[in-house]
Amino acid sequence: MSGGGDGNSAYGHKAFQRSKSHFTDRITADGRDGRPVTAGRYRLVVSRACPWASRAVISRRLLGLEDALSMAIADPIQDDRSWRFTLDPDGRDPVLGIRYLSEAYDRRERDHGTGVSVPAIVDVPSGELVTNDYQQLTLDLATEWTALHRPGAPDLYPDRLRDEIDTVMADVYEDVNNGVYRAGFASEQGEYEQACARVFRRLELLTSRLARQRYLVGDTITEADIRLFTTLVRFDAVYHGHFKCNRWKLTENPVLWAYVRDLFQTPGFGDTVDFDHIKRHYYRVHTGINPTRIVPLGPDLAGWRASHHREELGGRPFGTGTPPGPVRVDEEVPARGRP
Numbered sequence: 001m002s003g004g005g006d007g008n009s010a011y012g013h014k015a016f017q018r019s020k021s022h023f024t025d026r027i028t029a030d031g032r033d034g035r036p037v038t039a040g041r042y043r044l045v046v047s048r049a050c051p052w053a054s055r056a057v058i059s060r061r062l063l064g065l066e067d068a069l070s071m072a073i074a075d076p077i078q079d080d081r082s083w084r085f086t087l088d089p090d091g092r093d094p095v096l097g098i099r100y101l102s103e104a105y106d107r108r109e110r111d112h113g114t115g116v117s118v119p120a121i122v123d124v125p126s127g128e129l130v131t132n133d134y135q136q137l138t139l140d141l142a143t144e145w146t147a148l149h150r151p152g153a154p155d156l157y158p159d160r161l162r163d164e165i166d167t168v169m170a171d172v173y174e175d176v177n178n179g180v181y182r183a184g185f186a187s188e189q190g191e192y193e194q195a196c197a198r199v200f201r202r203l204e205l206l207t208s209r210l211a212r213q214r215y216l217v218g219d220t221i222t223e224a225d226i227r228l229f230t231t232l233v234r235f236d237a238v239y240h241g242h243f244k245c246n247r248w249k250l251t252e253n254p255v256l257w258a259y260v261r262d263l264f265q266t267p268g269f270g271d272t273v274d275f276d277h278i279k280r281h282y283y284r285v286h287t288g289i290n291p292t293r294i295v296p297l298g299p300d301l302a303g304w305r306a307s308h309h310r311e312e313l314g315g316r317p318f319g320t321g322t323p324p325g326p327v328r329v330d331e332e333v334p335a336r337g338r339p
């Protein structure tokens, strides 16, 4: 259990390799994979600890898909059968009726021979896994689920900006989203140093970009911001210490710290973040890195609510749209996970 999708390479001698998503059926407006977008048919399974799953949690909120696509939240601590629903009554997901996410994988394909990972979408009537393709999943929520978006939902992947968004996201993925894992799971000094240097080189380039503009691409929130946010929000809490990405803390970089606070305070971002799940997952699950499984008390979260002044750069978070409404009561992050 690596939390990185590939337990063996995480602790072995080979460089960290992220495993490819195995199930890649797409849920589309025209149903070309036999999976048409339908309200109430699918269930999104996430862990609030996981940065890849958190992208989907944020997109679903921003797009107002909560009623159309229900959500199951797994326990942040996997056991040897992986993600489990121990936060729910009787340890079963109330909609799917299963105790482990692996049961949906098994229903889809016995002996699937792949690691179980979140985010995942499960077809509720059959109980089968549809997709765990975390890269495509959020793009499809933005572009294929439009008929079910709330009025005023933002366009998170606008046609005219896609080339630029894709380029920015590719660099962010390689050096930042996955870069912190490469540093954290390195088993040789040189491999760690190279990965860590790349993380900070890219963060410095992003700093220059974000010193001039409020958002990564264009003047509104896009998929690119969601993907950078999910790594940055974990940075000081886990990547700085646990993954040894410690050249500086995010709070020591005025531009990135203000950028991430701006997003955190935007409805749909910070209200999905559970620092308790994040910290307990990383520090307790990765026993190769943290054998005592002690979860640190810090960092102090008080600063997340401080003013950021990023509105002075212009930009409109939702373009011509509007922010999402309040979080559903049954999906509120418990107080112990919030700043």
Ligand SMILES: N[C@@H](CCC(=O)N[C@@H](CS)C(=O)NCC(=O)O)C(=O)O
Pocket (backbone or CB within 6 Å): 001, 002, 003, 004, 005, 006, 018, 019, 020, 021, 049, 050, 051, 052, 053, 078, 082, 083, 115, 116, 117, 118, 119, 132, 133, 134
């Ligand atoms: N599906 C992707 C990305 C998603 C991913 O890595 N999710 C992590 C959690 S952050 C996961 O579920 N890992 C499997 C595990 O820890 O058991 C992969 O396998 O690389």
